[in-house]
Amino acid sequence: MARQIYQAIADGILVGGVYALMAVGLTLIFGVLDIINIAxxxxxxxxxxxxxxxxxxxxxxxxxxxxxTMPVMFVIGVVxxxxxxxxxxxxxxxxxxxxxxxxVALIIEGILYKVYGADDRQLSxxxxxxxxxxxxxxLSDIYLYGFALAVALVVALYALLYRTGFGRSVRAxxxxxxxxxxxGIDVNRVxxxxxxxxxxxxxxxxxxxxxxxxxxxxxxxxxxxxxxxIIILGGLGSIGxxxxxxxxxxxxxxxVDIWSPQWAIVVFYAALVLVLVIRxxxxxxxxxxxxx
Amino acid sequence: xxxxxxxxxxxxxxxxxxxxxxxxxEVDEGSVAGLIGPNGSGKTTLFNVIxxxxxxxxxxxxxxxxxxxxxxxxxxxxxxxxxxxxLTRIFASLTVLENMLVASPNGRAAARxxxxxxxxxxxxxxxxxxLAGTLSYGQRxxxxxxxxxxxxxxxxxxxxxxxxxxxxxxxxxADRIRELxxxxxxxLIVEHNMExxxxxxxxxxxxxxxxxxxxxxPAIIRTDRRVLDAYLGEDLAxxxxxPPEPGEPEQPGEQP
Amino acid sequence: MGTVMxxxxxxxxxxxxxxxxLALVLLALATVAFPLVFSSPVxxxxxxxxxxxxxxGSAWNMFSGFSxxxxxxxxxxxxxxxxxxGIAARDWHVNGVAVFALLPLAAxxxxxxxxxFGLVALRVRRHTFIVITIAVFFIFQLMAAxxxxxxxxxxxxxxxxxxxxxxxxxxxxxITLGCAAVAIAVAAGVRxxxxxxxxxxxxxxxDRARGLGVQTMRVKLTAFVLSAxxxxxxxxxxxxxxxxxxxxxxxxxxxxxxxVLMSFLGGLGTVSGPVLGALIVEPGQLYLTITYTNGYxxxxxxxxxxxVVVLFVPRGLIPTAGEWIKKIQTRGRPAVSxxxxxxxxxxxxxxxxxxxSDEGRQGLKGGRRRAGEEI
Numbered sequence: 001m002a003r004q005i006y007q008a009i010a011d012g013i014l015v016g017g018v019y020a021l022m023a024v025g026l027t028l029i030f031g032v033l034d035i036i037n038i039a040x041x042x043x044x045x046x047x048x049x050x051x052x053x054x055x056x057x058x059x060x061x062x063x064x065x066x067x068x069t070m071p072v073m074f075v076i077g078v079v080x081x082x083x084x085x086x087x088x089x090x091x092x093x094x095x096x097x098x099x100x101x102x103x104v105a106l107i108i109e110g111i112l113y114k115v116y117g118a119d120d121r122q123l124s125x126x127x128x129x130x131x132x133x134x135x136x137x138x139l140s141d142i143y144l145y146g147f148a149l150a151v152a153l154v155v156a157l158y159a160l161l162y163r164t165g166f167g168r169s170v171r172a173x174x175x176x177x178x179x180x181x182x183x184g185i186d187v188n189r190v191x192x193x194x195x196x197x198x199x200x201x202x203x204x205x206x207x208x209x210x211x212x213x214x215x216x217x218x219x220x221x222x223x224x225x226x227x228x229x230i231i232i233l234g235g236l237g238s239i240g241x242x243x244x245x246x247x248x249x250x251x252x253x254x255x256v257d258i259w260s261p262q263w264a265i266v267v268f269y270a271a272l273v274l275v276l277v278i279r280x281x282x283x284x285x286x287x288x289x290x291x292x
Numbered sequence: 293x294x295x296x297x298x299x300x301x302x303x304x305x306x307x308x309x310x311x312x313x314x315x316x317x318e319v320d321e322g323s324v325a326g327l328i329g330p331n332g333s334g335k336t337t338l339f340n341v342i343x344x345x346x347x348x349x350x351x352x353x354x355x356x357x358x359x360x361x362x363x364x365x366x367x368x369x370x371x372x373x374x375x376x377x378x379l380t381r382i383f384a385s386l387t388v389l390e391n392m393l394v395a396s397p398n399g400r401a402a403a404r405x406x407x408x409x410x411x412x413x414x415x416x417x418x419x420x421x422x423l424a425g426t427l428s429y430g431q432r433x434x435x436x437x438x439x440x441x442x443x444x445x446x447x448x449x450x451x452x453x454x455x456x457x458x459x460x461x462x463x464x465x466a467d468r469i470r471e472l473x474x475x476x477x478x479x480l481i482v483e484h485n486m487e488x489x490x491x492x493x494x495x496x497x498x499x500x501x502x503x504x505x506x507x508x509x510p511a512i513i514r515t516d517r518r519v520l521d522a523y524l525g526e527d528l529a530x531x532x533x534x535p536p537e538p539g540e541p542e543q544p545g546e547q548p
Numbered sequence: 549m550g551t552v553m554x555x556x557x558x559x560x561x562x563x564x565x566x567x568x569x570l571a572l573v574l575l576a577l578a579t580v581a582f583p584l585v586f587s588s589p590v591x592x593x594x595x596x597x598x599x600x601x602x603x604x605g606s607a608w609n610m611f612s613g614f615s616x617x618x619x620x621x622x623x624x625x626x627x628x629x630x631x632x633x634g635i636a637a638r639d640w641h642v643n644g645v646a647v648f649a650l651l652p653l654a655a656x657x658x659x660x661x662x663x664x665f666g667l668v669a670l671r672v673r674r675h676t677f678i679v680i681t682i683a684v685f686f687i688f689q690l691m692a693a694x695x696x697x698x699x700x701x702x703x704x705x706x707x708x709x710x711x712x713x714x715x716x717x718x719x720x721x722x723i724t725l726g727c728a729a730v731a732i733a734v735a736a737g738v739r740x741x742x743x744x745x746x747x748x749x750x751x752x753x754x755d756r757a758r759g760l761g762v763q764t765m766r767v768k769l770t771a772f773v774l775s776a777x778x779x780x781x782x783x784x785x786x787x788x789x790x791x792x793x794x795x796x797x798x799x800x801x802x803x804x805x806x807x808v809l810m811s812f813l814g815g816l817g818t819v820s821g822p823v824l825g826a827l828i829v830e831p832g833q834l835y836l837t838i839t840y841t842n843g844y845x846x847x848x849x850x851x852x853x854x855x856v857v858v859l860f861v862p863r864g865l866i867p868t869a870g871e872w873i874k875k876i877q878t879r880g881r882p883a884v885s886x887x888x889x890x891x892x893x894x895x896x897x898x899x900x901x902x903x904x905s906d907e908g909r910q911g912l913k914g915g916r917r918r919a920g921e922e923i
Binding site for chain 3: 343366369381386395400
């Protein structure tokens with residue numbers, strides 16, 4: 001019994017890493033652009049399909065393939081932001097971004113359907129099936145690599161945010177957009193690049209997700225709702241929070257799964273609601289700008 | 293005369309920044325009190341603490357005999373303290389009249405009549421059916437004043453009522469305040485416009501770096517050495533970097 | 549809409565009011581006579597679905613459009629209403645026309661669920677609110693699939709109704725028409741009331757509203773519960789029409805997004821907006837689903853359509869139409885300038901106050917500077 005629990009915790013942490021890869025981009029986009037990007041789920045799947053394309057048709061290793069898919073997704077992200085999101089303003093902005101990101105999701109999903117059909121796919125590599133035995137537990141190789149990748153990317157993002165001039169601009173914009181403009185930050189450029197980065201990171205998440213799950217064009221929906229729950233729990237805009245929340249949520253689900261797989265996912269969402277009752281801004285959420 | 297509004301030793305810090313440090317002020321009933329001080333001296337923070345928009349770290353706030361420290365803004369409002377904001381906050385998608393009706397407590401027809409009276413009093417009744425978002429800045433200031441009055445508060449806190457408006461409008465606002473004061477309303481006014489303050493207020497309190505530096509009738513305050521010291525930086529304002537956010541002291545190094 | 553009518557001056561008002569009244573009466577007559585003219589069940593089917601969404605859309609907009617808190621969880625009330633009628637009919641052995649007596653129960657269930665839901669969800673910022681509604685939605689969908697009393701993944705079926713196919717549709721046409729009328733009436737009543745005013749004030753600046761004495765939590769919760777009650781009722785009706793409910797249909801993830809689209813298209817925050825939106829969007833969506841069975845064409849089309857709508861009609865059809873009407877009415881007349889009507893003192897200065905001008909909150913994070921968000 002105890003062994004099962006420890007294994008579940010270990011699994012939860014590792015899977016949490018994968019979800020963190022996907023959630024981090026989403027929370028970054030929220031933090032800077034103040035929008036909930038519903039398309040993120042489908043973008044993960046797009047990333048998975050891109051990796052699939054490279055792996056199957058060019059026989060490129062999955063991780064090496066990221067060197068191509070991430071820049072490609074970055075560009076896709078910038079284009080989406082520039083073409084659609086940038087124009088959304090005014091009072092109805094929230095509903096507009098919901099509708100637009102949903103529209104983008106639909107279009108991408110439709111295209112994926114047309115190109116790949118509805119069949120399930122999964123990424124494969126030598127290390128996808130193998131696992132390592134550590135302290136008596138089986139830790140799947142791909143998950144370990146995925147977790148390491150997640151940590152590496154989170155560290156990279158932190159470095160970007162806290163050690164570069166661009167990162168400073170991003171943080172300034174996150175805190176106060178008007179003030180950022182006033183000191184000369186090109187807020188539009190920051191938005192576009194941030195969106196691009198958020199989507200690029202998603203490519204990595206897509207690859208690992210695609211290696212550990214079978215997917216089809218429709219898989220984005222279940223994903224996005226989980227990702228949203230994770231970033232809210234972690235605190236909107238907090239990258240570290242997204243990592244922590246992913247690990248937490250997935251571990252909880254993994255534990256409940258021991259007793260009842262059916263209820264595990266309900267618990268996932270219930271955990272969110274519960275935490276928010278106690279702490280409305282999530283783990284590391286910033287309290288709203290202080291009222292005058 | 294009794295003090296209608298009183299703060300005692302109020303402290304408030306934002307992180308390492310001490311916005312208010314042992315701040316004690318008194319506003320007598322029926323008077324028009326002024327609150328002045330250089331940028332960053334804590335005036336708006338004090339307002340925020342009094343009206344419940346910010347939590348005091350220490351000290352008390354009294355309305356008459358009643359302690360109201362850290363009471364929520366809607367309670368503060370219900371207790372009879374009205375307040376306007378430096379950056380006007382109006383309901384942009386509602387009409388001017390509807391803006392007034394949000395604050396009004398009583399039934400339909402009576403509320404509308406009262407609201408129109410207040411709008412007439414400040415002079416924007418002609419715009420009553422227009423969306424508040426289309427008003428000019430000066431008109432918004434008047435709307436702010438109007439709907440603070442709707443609830444008939446006993447004391448009104450005005451945060452820079454004359455800020456950014458032209459001269460004749462400033463005079464109009466001053467006249468309205470005098471009229472209301474003659475009718476028994478107490479005022480506490482934060483302002484940078486010295487003429488406005490000195491011409492209108494019975495008593496002026498000067499804040500600097502979060503604590504009271506001087507208090508008394510305008511004529512005396514005007515020539516008080518400490519006040520001049522506190523404002524000395526203001527004369528060089530054009531050469532200085534932009535003033536810090538309200539609530540943060542301008543001069544570093546003065547706080548423990 | 550109210551503002552447009554209100555600013556028309558002079559004797560023209562009476563005439564215009566008369567015309568509008570006549571138009572409404574004609575419209576009412578037309579809607580009542582509809583099934584008599586178009587008796588084909590195929591056509592009335594479209595009409596029934598449209599009316600269902602007119603009703604739910606009005607209810608949804610009455611809360612989300614007026615308050616600014618976009619709910620993506622109203623399917624919870626809709627589905628719960630559907631399941632309530634189904635389960636009650638099954639367990640209490642209600643048959644035939646008597647099932648309609650269960651509808652008030654569906655409404656009540658919607659309200660009852662909304663209370664704790666609202667108490668939790670309305671304490672947080674608007675963005676978090678959206679996600680909580682999504683989370684609760686999934687909780688309900690999953691519970692419906694997992695519990696046995698809800699029939700698990702097979703769901704629940706409605707008892708048999710002794711009507712012919714044509715009269716079946718006709719009856720449901722009038723029932724849903726009634727629901728729509730009730731929903732619109734409630735929404736209109738709210739908008740005219742002081743309660744509605746406070747709700748809209750909350751939308752513009754929640755903190756300020758609270759500072760002026762508005763009991764924001766109470767107001768939001770009341771609107772939420774009211775909205776849920778209607779949604780639950782309509783869910784029950786929908787169930788009886790469809791004669792069955794399963795977790796994915798009763799709790800459809802795209803349900804709320806459709807509501808957002810309809811209200812947005814028509815005009816969030818208006819009463820007639822969701823009506824118009826539903827009448828346009830629902831038949832369209834239905835047609836797409838029926839005609840294109842292979843997914844991707846309908847998806848891409850829908851996505852493209854959404855983009856067009858949002859980018860070209862950002863304020864909704866009704867407000868945009870209202871503005872056009874105003875422009876046409878005031879064409880040729882000199883602009884009313886404040887200076888000509890009152891002493892110079894009040895013409896004031898127009899300042900660059902970004903924080904308060906309506907369209908001034910441009911760019912990335914419109915809401916952030918507002919301080920209208922609750923913790």
